[in-house]
Amino acid sequence: MTSYQNAADDIDCDSAGTTVFIGNVALSDFQEPRADVLNPATAILSIDVISAPGSQAWTFHFVTLLLQIEAPSDALFVDHSGRGNFHREVLSDPAADPVVAYWVESIEPAPIIRIREDVTALLSGDGNGRTYYIGVAGVGSDLGALRFAVSAEASLVREKSCHLVIDDLHAGDRIAGYLD
Secondary structure, eight states, X not given: OOOOOOOTTOXXXXXXXXXXXXXXXXXXXXXXXXXXXXXXXXXXXXXXEEEOTTOTTOOEEEEEEEEEEEESTTOEEEOOTTOOSSEEEEESSTTSOTTTOOEEEOOSOBSEEEEEEEEEOSXXXXXXXXXXXXXXXXXXXXXXXXXXXXXXXXXXSOOOOOOOOOOSOOXXXXXXXXOO
C-alpha cells in the first residue's frame, strides 16, 4: 500500500505555514522502453513542486527537487524522451553527501538526482503545481515498487546585485566599498 511520511531526521521540517510542498506523485509504466539503451526507463515518475493556495501569481527562483532511490537497490533515475526543460543534475562524486556535494548537469543514470529550475511558477490552479517527469529504470508493473526520498525548496526572492554600468574607469582608479 502506497504511503508517505516526513523523514524522522528532518529537524527543519515544519509543514504548517510553509510555502513549498511536494504533491501529486504518480508512477506509471513507460510504454516504449528503448532496447538500445543500457538502462532504459521502465517507468515514469511524475511529481509536483507545489506552492500554497493563492500563490498563482508568484514567481519562484532556484527551485530544486532532490530525489534519492532507497529501494530497489538496482533502480536508477534515467533520461527518457519525454523529459521537460529543466536542469537534471547528478553528484560529481557519487559517494559525497548530497547536501554539500557538487552537482553537475548530466543525463547519466544515477540513484540520486537533483532537478533544478532557475525561475518558474509553482501553482497554476487548485492543487496543481509545477510537474516534473523523471524516468526510472528497474521499477514498474512487472519489476516491483519504488521507494524514494524527496525534498523540494524554492525562493520567492532572487538574491542578486543591481545592474550597474561603470563608466570611464581608468587604470589606477578604484571604487571602494559596496556598490548598489
